Amino acid sequence: MMDDYILEMRDITKTFPGVKALENVNLKVRRGDIHAICGENGAGKSTLMKVLSGVYPFGSYSGEIFYEGKECRFNGIHDSEREGIVIIHQELALVPLLSITENLFLGNEQAKFGIIDWNKAERRASDLLRKVGLREDPNTLITNIGTGKQQLVEIAKALAKDVKLLILDEPTASLSEKDSQALLDLLLEFKAQGMTSIMISHKLNEIKRIADQITVIRDGLSIETMDKADITEDRIVTSMVGRSLENRYPARTPKIGETIFEVRNWSVYHPLHPDRQVIKNISLSVRKGEVVGIAGLMGAGRTEFAMSVFGRTYGTKITGEVFMHGKPADTSTVGRAVDAGLAYATEDRKTYGLNLIDHIKHNVTIANLPGVSSGGVIDDMGELKVANEYRRKTNIRSSSVYQIAGNLSGGNQQKVVLSKWLFSDPDVLILDEPTRGIDVGAKYEIYTIINKLADEGKGILVISSEMPELLGICDRIYVLNEGRIVGEMAAADASQEKIMRAIVRGEERAA
Template identity: 85%
Template sequence: MNDTILEMRGITKTFPGVKALQDVNLDVRAGEILAVVGENGAGKSTLMKVLSGVYPFGDYSGEIRYFGQENRFSGIHDSERVGIVIIHQELALVPLLSIAENIFLGNEQARFGVIDWNLVRTKAAALLRKVGLREDPDTLVTNIGTGKQQLVEIAKALAKDVKLLILDEPTASLSEKDSEALLNLLLEFKAQGMSCILISHKLNEVKKVADRVTVIRDGRTIETMDKDAITEDRIITSMVGRSLEDRYPARTPKIGETIFEVKNWVVHHPIHPERQIIKGINLNVRKGEVVGIAGLMGAGRTEFAMSVFGRSYGTGISGEVYLHGKPADTSTVGRAIDAGLAYATEDRKTYGLNLIDHIKHNVTLAHLQGVSRSGVIDDMAEVKVANDYRRRTNIRSSSVYQITGNLSGGNQQKVVLSKWLFSKPDVLILDEPTRGIDVGAKYEIYGIINQLADEGKGVLVISSEMPELLGICDRIYVLNEGRIVGELGREEASQEKIMRAIVRGEERAVQ
């Protein structure tokens, strides 16, 4: 167990104007799960890209020794050839190819230059059994869920005779059930002698499966702790350089009259209109109040939010929306914004940001008239606004001209929030506002949410993390299969009561 298979010594990687890694040291032992943790932008993913050859030898300084031999990878194929395989947070699957085709993409099973499809299907089926996925290898990837797609990625890695598996935030977009299954699979691999490097912000998962934890902060190795020394408090202190006594900043609510109300909201599936997705929802948010929506995966939380915000999801939508007690037209995104509504999507990379543009344009995108004169954008006004929100939300960047896609996840989320804050909304719907970001950045976003409530805004938060909802919300609605099955105030809310409401809702639906 103590046999070291990988040593990274003195790894330093510099981008123009930024030292991303500075003299980082890391080692992995045979048959262990090593967790690598740190704040967004700490350098974790950069270090893994150095290890896997995404950043080839010569782009960095330092030494990589694997099974006692120095390795100088010139590309990802070199690292895969010796059994080092990385699975990135954004899955590298082709939706319109089959599971089998994806598993062997770039690793084709050919004889005399012709793909042997029988061999492909046979090997794919065997690999799927190994990862516990009962799917036909000919099934298109687009037709399976995210949790199953993650297992296909692991099967793809196993097809390359992996000895060291690197997983970058593998459970970031998975349900609790799928996350549990994936972690158990990693423990099975460990029992079979495979080594894993796990990058995760979910400290409860790290504590469950990791044999050791290496903490990286500001591009430097802070410490490596053994299993018996792993505690969430110690990890957090090492990650952020300070203790977070309270994960959720304190707030004294000053709740006023009802500012936002939805009545009898019904939504049908966009492709199968006979299916009702949202079934007569009634809810309200008051001035200065943070309201949560809890529910399991598939409960309809995001579908509800998107359908209210400009009817961005669904068909056959009926019901009423009120803002400040008056009927509001939210039938298009533009009208919803004009009415005083904002929606920060759960998928910031696809729907929330223009990743190839800089911060300045992203911040002003939802309210261009706020930086325009006679229909022409005033560049200086735009710079002033962007810098103002960069300061207000503490976006860590070289300037407002930094490309948004180069920011860490937490800073990208702050750009999304800045964009909607600049639109001057009365009500903000925040869908998974802290997904995929570290505890330090989460704390800052909770602070922004509290500030919005203190300013008299209404905030509706959708989150898969029940402790988060319990920590920041004044009131929580429980959603199950498109219906509200419970409503809990801050004092009475608990994880047990939320789950009980969900179970009772399922029982009523069966009856």
């Protein structure tokens, strides 16, 4: 009986130029459930939610949407919001230099006769913040609160619109463990109050914890829907990738040589608060053919360290030395760092890693234009050949190398970033959160690329918030806490418990 279902999407098909993103996808969501949607990057999860919320209006897809028992034809996001369907995208849509109150009611102002009633808005903002467990002053600017709190402000903004069906796209992708748990608890609380939620997530442990049902989408097709009792990690993974990933991490026999990259006594101060030391006397090394991990909690200083070494793109009063192949190296600008043989794939691929409005071809060659030019003139056919070669090497799924980078899925965008740096032929690659927001199958492909590079004799430094990932792909792990190295261990001797113990105790190096 359809009464039990708040939402039913039937035979949804959506096509982009050269790519069928969704093909006859079906989704049924029970009233009051938390329904998870899982799938590899590019499987069509976000596309399906954009169809539902009217981002892709009626007429741009085929199929039917039934909500609250009646067929809906949304022509824009305002149509779906009027019905109580609110979507929170992976990239938060908050204005950093406006206050929490201003953000909560942006486009939904508390106004009478065209005049905003700020007292009413602030009172309502306080009530909404309390509902999501925030005690911030409603006049606080968004830029002054952390990502976890910003995510809660987005949810409060949805509550301001009288939400009945809340859609969250990768809500915990950039949150710390603690903030993620708080968000999941909040969703369970909303469920107890009768709200229905759809959550897109790659994090299988989170899905197992809160989902009542899960639908797996693969290559634009709905593969299966399973109930809470039937959810197991293995079953989800097999459905997502169409093959059983017995081993999440590809096997590798390391061939480790001499030290090729070394940083000694590296110290960095905060760019805006010059009296605050962010990196405190760090020394580390990477050998030829070695994959070295940097573990640590959010805010430990891992990205700040990487950026300050790579062209001093972060920090002030930087002191310390960098050596490549035993000789002092100048990494004081990005150009010099690249010339010295360093590459840095940033954790924020959308802001710093890619030109999102340009196509794959230009993104792949941008870090090494001399490699595709002669006499200062770019050889267009040579560039095309290089782009196609790296598209094949890293298995970028796209219609061609002329596809715009911003239209690729997260996993494929990350492969373009890797291709860009691989073409610059570095000796040492620093990979900052290389698999953030990427599904199991795409992760495996990126691990395979990392292994191949190590086998070719490159040194790899991997920063990751996922401890199982570091344990699965690294040969050696440094533990960073509050800007200091508090542990160093061979991956074979390491465990999540050992790493956490080093962080918590701030132990001296356990070499």
